[in-house]
Amino acid sequence: AQTVTQSQPEMSVQEAETVTLSCTYDTSESDYYLFWYKQPPSRQMILVIRQEAYKQQNATENRFSVNFQKAAKSFSLKISDSQLGDAAMYFCAYRSSGLSTSGTYKYIFGTGTRLKVLA
Amino acid sequence: EPEVTQTPSHQVTQMGQEVILRCVPISNHLYFYWYRQILGQKVEFLVSFYNNEISEKSEIFDDQFSVERPDGSNFTLKIRSTKLEDSAMYFCASSAGRALGGYTFGSGTRLTVV
Numbered sequence: 430a431q432t433v434t435q436s437q438p439e440m441s442v443q444e445a446e447t448v449t450l451s452c453t454y455d456t457s458e459s460d461y462y463l464f465w466y467k468q469p470p471s472r473q474m475i476l477v478i479r480q481e482a483y484k485q486q487n488a489t490e491n492r493f494s495v496n497f498q499k500a501a502k503s504f505s506l507k508i509s510d511s512q513l514g515d516a517a518m519y520f521c522a523y524r525s526s527g528l529s530t531s532g533t534y535k536y537i538f539g540t541g542t543r544l545k546v547l548a
Numbered sequence: 549e550p551e552v553t554q555t556p557s558h559q560v561t562q563m564g565q566e567v568i569l570r571c572v573p574i575s576n577h578l579y580f581y582w583y584r585q586i587l588g589q590k591v592e593f594l595v596s597f598y599n600n601e602i603s604e605k606s607e608i609f610d611d612q613f614s615v616e617r618p619d620g621s622n623f624t625l626k627i628r629s630t631k632l633e634d635s636a637m638y639f640c641a642s643s644a645g646r647a648l649g650g651y652t653f654g655s656g657t658r659l660t661v662v
Contacts, residue, residue, distance in 0.1 A: 433590075466653075472656045473551075473654065473656070474591075474639065474641075474653040475653075520591060529596065531579075531601070531603040532603075532645065533579050533603040533604055534596075535581070535593040535596060535604065535606075536591075536593065536651075537593075538590045540590045541590070
Protein backbone atom coordinates (compact mmCIF):
# COMPACT_ATOMS: atom_id res chain seq x y z
CA ALA A 430 0.00 0.00 0.00
CA GLN A 431 1.11 3.52 -0.69
CA THR A 432 1.97 5.91 2.12
CA VAL A 433 2.72 9.62 2.27
CA THR A 434 4.79 11.16 5.03
CA GLN A 435 5.14 14.82 5.94
CA SER A 436 7.66 15.05 8.73
CA GLN A 437 7.26 18.75 9.49
CA PRO A 438 4.09 19.41 11.49
CA GLU A 439 4.74 23.14 11.45
CA MET A 440 7.01 25.56 9.62
CA SER A 441 7.50 29.31 9.83
CA VAL A 442 8.81 31.71 7.21
CA GLN A 443 9.40 35.40 7.13
CA GLU A 444 7.37 37.34 4.61
CA ALA A 445 9.19 37.57 1.24
CA GLU A 446 11.49 34.69 2.13
CA THR A 447 11.58 31.17 0.71
CA VAL A 448 10.43 28.04 2.47
CA THR A 449 10.53 24.36 1.53
CA LEU A 450 8.01 21.82 2.76
CA SER A 451 9.03 18.18 2.70
CA CYS A 452 7.11 15.14 1.57
CA THR A 453 8.20 11.57 1.08
CA TYR A 454 6.12 8.69 -0.18
CA ASP A 455 6.33 5.00 -0.61
CA THR A 456 4.99 3.07 -3.56
CA SER A 457 5.82 0.12 -5.73
CA GLU A 458 4.17 1.72 -8.73
CA SER A 459 6.18 3.35 -11.47
CA ASP A 460 3.48 5.65 -12.76
CA TYR A 461 1.57 7.95 -10.46
CA TYR A 462 0.80 11.58 -9.70
CA LEU A 463 1.73 13.81 -6.81
CA PHE A 464 -0.03 16.91 -5.57
CA TRP A 465 0.26 19.68 -3.06
CA TYR A 466 -3.00 21.01 -1.63
CA LYS A 467 -3.39 24.12 0.48
CA GLN A 468 -6.02 24.35 3.22
CA PRO A 469 -6.43 27.92 4.48
CA PRO A 470 -8.54 28.80 7.52
CA SER A 471 -11.59 28.73 5.24
CA ARG A 472 -10.94 24.95 5.24
CA GLN A 473 -11.45 24.41 1.52
CA MET A 474 -8.62 22.41 0.02
CA ILE A 475 -7.14 24.11 -2.98
CA LEU A 476 -4.84 22.49 -5.51
CA VAL A 477 -1.47 24.24 -5.53
CA ILE A 478 0.61 22.16 -7.90
CA ARG A 479 0.79 18.69 -9.42
CA GLN A 480 3.50 16.50 -10.85
CA GLU A 481 3.29 13.50 -13.14
CA ALA A 482 5.83 10.87 -12.14
CA TYR A 483 6.81 10.17 -15.73
CA LYS A 484 7.93 13.77 -16.20
CA GLN A 485 11.48 14.53 -15.20
CA GLN A 486 10.93 18.26 -15.27
CA ASN A 487 9.84 19.74 -11.97
CA ALA A 488 6.46 21.46 -12.01
CA THR A 489 6.24 25.20 -11.42
CA GLU A 490 3.25 27.45 -10.79
CA ASN A 491 4.24 31.07 -10.27
CA ARG A 492 5.88 31.26 -6.82
CA PHE A 493 5.36 27.55 -6.18
CA SER A 494 7.72 24.87 -7.43
CA VAL A 495 8.49 21.30 -6.58
CA ASN A 496 11.65 19.27 -6.28
CA PHE A 497 10.64 15.82 -7.44
CA GLN A 498 13.20 13.11 -6.80
CA LYS A 499 11.64 9.90 -8.07
CA ALA A 500 14.41 7.55 -6.99
CA ALA A 501 14.40 8.99 -3.49
CA LYS A 502 10.57 9.13 -3.47
CA SER A 503 10.70 12.71 -2.38
CA PHE A 504 8.39 15.55 -3.42
CA SER A 505 9.11 18.86 -1.71
CA LEU A 506 7.29 22.15 -2.24
CA LYS A 507 9.19 25.41 -2.46
CA ILE A 508 7.35 28.66 -1.89
CA SER A 509 9.28 31.72 -3.01
CA ASP A 510 8.60 35.30 -1.95
CA SER A 511 6.24 34.09 0.78
CA GLN A 512 3.12 36.15 1.35
CA LEU A 513 0.79 36.41 4.33
CA GLY A 514 -1.89 34.70 2.25
CA ASP A 515 0.29 31.61 1.98
CA ALA A 516 -0.34 30.82 5.63
CA ALA A 517 -2.27 27.55 5.64
CA MET A 518 -2.05 23.82 6.14
CA TYR A 519 -0.32 22.15 3.22
CA PHE A 520 -1.05 18.56 2.31
CA CYS A 521 1.01 16.35 0.06
CA ALA A 522 -1.05 13.76 -1.80
CA TYR A 523 -0.40 10.71 -3.94
CA ARG A 524 -2.63 9.35 -6.65
CA SER A 525 -2.11 6.14 -8.50
CA SER A 526 -2.26 6.38 -12.28
CA GLY A 527 -4.81 3.59 -12.28
CA LEU A 528 -8.51 4.30 -12.16
CA SER A 529 -11.41 2.30 -10.88
CA THR A 530 -13.53 0.67 -13.58
CA SER A 531 -15.88 3.64 -13.44
CA GLY A 532 -13.09 6.18 -13.73
CA THR A 533 -12.82 7.38 -10.14
CA TYR A 534 -9.57 7.70 -8.30
CA LYS A 535 -8.53 8.44 -4.74
CA TYR A 536 -5.85 10.39 -3.00
CA ILE A 537 -3.59 9.27 -0.22
CA PHE A 538 -2.75 12.28 1.91
CA GLY A 539 0.03 13.06 4.33
CA THR A 540 -0.70 14.50 7.75
CA GLY A 541 -0.01 18.04 6.63
CA THR A 542 2.39 20.87 7.46
CA ARG A 543 1.08 24.07 9.00
CA LEU A 544 2.86 27.03 7.47
CA LYS A 545 3.02 30.30 9.38
CA VAL A 546 4.10 33.46 7.58
CA LEU A 547 5.60 36.12 9.80
CA ALA A 548 5.21 39.78 8.88
CA GLU B 549 -15.13 30.10 -10.12
CA PRO B 550 -17.47 27.12 -9.54
CA GLU B 551 -17.51 25.78 -6.00
CA VAL B 552 -18.48 22.66 -4.15
CA THR B 553 -20.84 23.70 -1.38
CA GLN B 554 -21.22 21.81 1.88
CA THR B 555 -23.87 22.31 4.53
CA PRO B 556 -23.91 22.68 7.45
CA SER B 557 -20.45 23.95 8.26
CA HIS B 558 -20.70 22.53 11.76
CA GLN B 559 -23.08 19.94 13.13
CA VAL B 560 -23.36 18.65 16.66
CA THR B 561 -25.25 15.41 17.21
CA GLN B 562 -25.84 12.98 20.01
CA MET B 563 -24.27 9.56 19.92
CA GLY B 564 -26.59 7.07 18.27
CA GLN B 565 -28.41 9.66 16.19
CA GLU B 566 -28.52 9.68 12.41
CA VAL B 567 -26.88 12.55 10.61
CA ILE B 568 -26.93 13.63 6.96
CA LEU B 569 -24.16 15.76 5.54
CA ARG B 570 -25.03 17.61 2.38
CA CYS B 571 -22.96 18.60 -0.59
CA VAL B 572 -23.73 20.35 -3.86
CA PRO B 573 -21.03 19.39 -6.37
CA ILE B 574 -20.10 21.46 -9.38
CA SER B 575 -22.94 21.13 -11.85
CA ASN B 576 -21.14 19.50 -14.77
CA HIS B 577 -19.04 17.15 -12.65
CA LEU B 578 -19.72 13.44 -12.84
CA TYR B 579 -17.59 11.95 -10.09
CA PHE B 580 -18.17 12.53 -6.39
CA TYR B 581 -16.20 11.77 -3.29
CA TRP B 582 -16.26 11.94 0.48
CA TYR B 583 -13.17 12.20 2.64
CA ARG B 584 -12.82 12.71 6.36
CA GLN B 585 -10.18 14.22 8.60
CA ILE B 586 -10.11 13.36 12.27
CA LEU B 587 -8.62 16.28 14.19
CA GLY B 588 -4.85 16.31 13.87
CA GLN B 589 -4.77 13.29 11.57
CA LYS B 590 -4.51 12.79 7.85
CA VAL B 591 -7.30 13.22 5.38
CA GLU B 592 -8.73 9.79 4.55
CA PHE B 593 -10.73 8.54 1.59
CA LEU B 594 -14.21 7.26 2.38
CA VAL B 595 -16.05 6.66 -0.87
CA SER B 596 -16.31 7.54 -4.53
CA PHE B 597 -19.54 7.66 -6.52
CA TYR B 598 -20.38 7.66 -10.20
CA ASN B 599 -23.52 7.10 -12.21
CA ASN B 600 -25.60 6.67 -9.06
CA GLU B 601 -23.43 3.91 -7.74
CA ILE B 602 -20.58 3.57 -5.30
CA SER B 603 -17.42 3.16 -7.32
CA GLU B 604 -15.00 2.45 -4.53
CA LYS B 605 -15.09 2.55 -0.75
CA SER B 606 -12.55 2.29 2.03
CA GLU B 607 -12.53 0.08 5.10
CA ILE B 608 -13.83 3.04 7.09
CA PHE B 609 -17.01 3.14 5.00
CA ASP B 610 -18.87 0.38 6.79
CA ASP B 611 -22.58 -0.40 6.97
CA GLN B 612 -23.39 2.65 9.05
CA PHE B 613 -22.42 4.90 6.15
CA SER B 614 -24.36 5.47 2.96
CA VAL B 615 -24.26 7.95 0.11
CA GLU B 616 -26.95 9.16 -2.20
CA ARG B 617 -27.54 11.61 -5.00
CA PRO B 618 -31.24 12.09 -4.40
CA ASP B 619 -32.12 14.77 -6.92
CA GLY B 620 -29.31 15.17 -9.45
CA SER B 621 -27.98 18.14 -7.54
CA ASN B 622 -27.19 17.15 -3.97
CA PHE B 623 -24.78 14.45 -2.88
CA THR B 624 -25.30 13.28 0.68
CA LEU B 625 -23.43 11.24 3.24
CA LYS B 626 -25.58 9.58 5.88
CA ILE B 627 -24.24 8.15 9.10
CA ARG B 628 -26.94 5.95 10.56
CA SER B 629 -25.98 5.66 14.20
CA THR B 630 -23.19 8.04 15.07
CA LYS B 631 -20.36 7.11 17.39
CA LEU B 632 -17.96 9.37 19.25
CA GLU B 633 -15.19 8.34 16.88
CA ASP B 634 -17.16 9.68 13.92
CA SER B 635 -16.30 13.18 15.10
CA ALA B 636 -14.26 14.63 12.25
CA MET B 637 -14.22 17.07 9.39
CA TYR B 638 -15.97 15.61 6.37
CA PHE B 639 -15.01 16.87 2.93
CA CYS B 640 -17.00 16.43 -0.24
CA ALA B 641 -15.27 16.69 -3.60
CA SER B 642 -16.20 16.39 -7.24
CA SER B 643 -14.36 16.03 -10.51
CA ALA B 644 -15.27 16.34 -14.16
CA GLY B 645 -13.72 13.09 -15.19
CA ARG B 646 -10.54 11.15 -15.51
CA ALA B 647 -8.42 14.20 -16.14
CA LEU B 648 -5.37 14.96 -14.10
CA GLY B 649 -6.87 18.22 -12.96
CA GLY B 650 -7.77 16.86 -9.58
CA TYR B 651 -10.82 17.28 -7.46
CA THR B 652 -12.57 20.40 -6.35
CA PHE B 653 -13.09 20.15 -2.63
CA GLY B 654 -15.77 21.75 -0.51
CA SER B 655 -15.03 23.61 2.71
CA GLY B 656 -16.05 20.69 4.86
CA THR B 657 -18.56 19.94 7.58
CA ARG B 658 -17.24 19.61 11.10
CA LEU B 659 -19.21 16.84 12.79
CA THR B 660 -19.09 16.67 16.56
CA VAL B 661 -20.67 13.65 18.23
CA VAL B 662 -21.38 14.10 21.93
